[in-house]
Amino acid sequence: MNVKQDLEQQQQLSDPSSEHFSQQPPQRRPRGFAAATAAVAAVSGSSAPWDAVVAVGKGRKEREKEKERTKLRERHRRAITSRMLAGLRQHGNFPLPARADMNDVLAALAREAGWIVELDGTTYRPSPTPSSSPPINIAVPPPPCQLAPFPVSPINSPECEDPEQLMQGAIDDDFVGTTYIPVYLTLPTSIINSYGQLVDPELLRQELGHLKALRVDGVIVDCWWGIVEAWSPLKYQWSGYRDLFNIIREFKLKLQVVMAFHEYGGKESDHIVISLPKWILRLGKITKIYFFTDREGRRSTECLSWGIDKERVLKGRTGVEVYFDFMRSFRMEFNDLFEEGLISAVEIGLGSSGELKYPSFLEKVGWIYPGIGEFQCYDKYMQHHLRRAARQYNHGSEVIITVHVEHSAIYWWYRTSSHAAELTAGYYNPTNQDGYSPVFDMLKKHHVMMKFTLVSQAPGSALETDEAWSDAEGQSWQVLNSAWEHGLIIAAQGELSSVDVAA
Secondary structure, eight states: OHHHHHHHHHHHHHOTTSHHHHTSOOOOOOOHHHHHHHHHHHHHTOOOHHHHHHHHHHHHHHHHHHHHHHHHHHHHHHHHHHHHHHHIIIIIOOOOOTTOOHHHHHHHHHHHTTOEEOTTSOEEOOOOOOTTSOOOOOOOOOOOOOOOSSOOSOTTSTTSOOHHHHHTTTGGGGTTTSSOOOOEEEOOGGGBOTTSOBOOHHHHHHHHHHHHHTTOOEEEEEEEHHHHTOSSTTOOOOHHHHHHHHHHHHTTOEEEEEEEOSOBOOSTTOSOOBOSOHHHHHHHHHHOOSEEEOTTOOEEEEEEOGGGTTOOOBTTBOHHHHHHHHHHHHHHHTHHHHHHTOEEEEEEOOSGGGBSSOOOOOGGGTOOTTOOOOOOOOSHHHHHHHHHHSTTOOHHHHHOOSSEEEEOOOOTTTTSSSOHHHHHTTOOOOTTSOTTHHHHHHHHHTTOEEEEEEEEEOTTSHHHHTTTOOOHHHHHHHHHHHHHHTTOEEEEEEEEEOOOTTO
């Protein structure tokens, strides 16, 4: 009997379907690398580990190749979108944002076709207006205000015209919203000599006749502060410019005038030198507080420092009052040309080279391309204002009265992260920030038109050698896109880059 019980126990232990084996824990499912190896081995029918590893490596390479192909397709799509945006901005006058995508393009096209596009993308046709609805009364704006022939009000007085009133009606005649682009050519600087006299009127008539035959719209003339108010304060000599404007009137050409408050020339290659007024230079030799100064104490006489805009140090007048008196004298002298519509635009010089920038790179004090320049904030009054409230200082907003402002094109070191050349000129424009937006906000507030220099690349130039990490096209597109996004009207000015690397 005992033998029989022992045999039954052995059979139970050796039976796989017994309760003993059913209570064994299940095996764990392989994970990670072991799971990938087992899967590849099961598919290929091989249990060799090396074959499994090779198969896994091939799978990873295929995935990487697919990622690269996806990136190439995305780049190609973005390039097509970029070209579409450029064409729409240049030829279609579509108000597209600076970082527009395909959704913005479709929305702009839909709105142009008369559809309504809401913020969430919902697009539908506008419902027809019922005929029984009452008529809509549209308020007709009053006629645009004109400057008085003899303005004598202070700059900030209530009687002084508002910039929006001055601009009302002026831009309407400038072909905004059409495909026509007015063309103006700049007359030579030497057309008026240092004594304020017109040089060679007969030759001028011949040249204007050629321009009229080419069907240009008009000419641009620089009115130099250093010539008109050269010898004494408030003594203006406009006779040469009167003769010049009368000849331009004979050919029925439009006229754009530049209020040039900076010096011209000064380099060895320049045949003409137009300095600031002599009485300003005499004051500067005595006190040496009127000009921009760098860290080494070198002063730039190219223009007055913005630090004296509100300081009565110019024979009892502030810097802004000196500019205002000069422009008021021009308005009084040529009031008849304004009434006739001969003068179509006025550009206000705001700094070095007439542009809104600091004179940070001057060749006559040792600057060599593509140097980043020097900060110009070390004169007495600039230091005073910087200590008080640098953020509240707004030179451009104090000086602008009407119409045009010239924007600087500083393209060297643009492909670096710091944009150092732009920084010393007054534009904080690193790669992660739009440094031009605050400037354009101020220009939009005054309803002015921005003139921007488009730099062309000459063969063998420094732009082509690319030793300065320059990008004229990229900088131009950033400025233009930011200006368009702020709703500014842009006037393009051509310039051929001829900077010599060895200069």
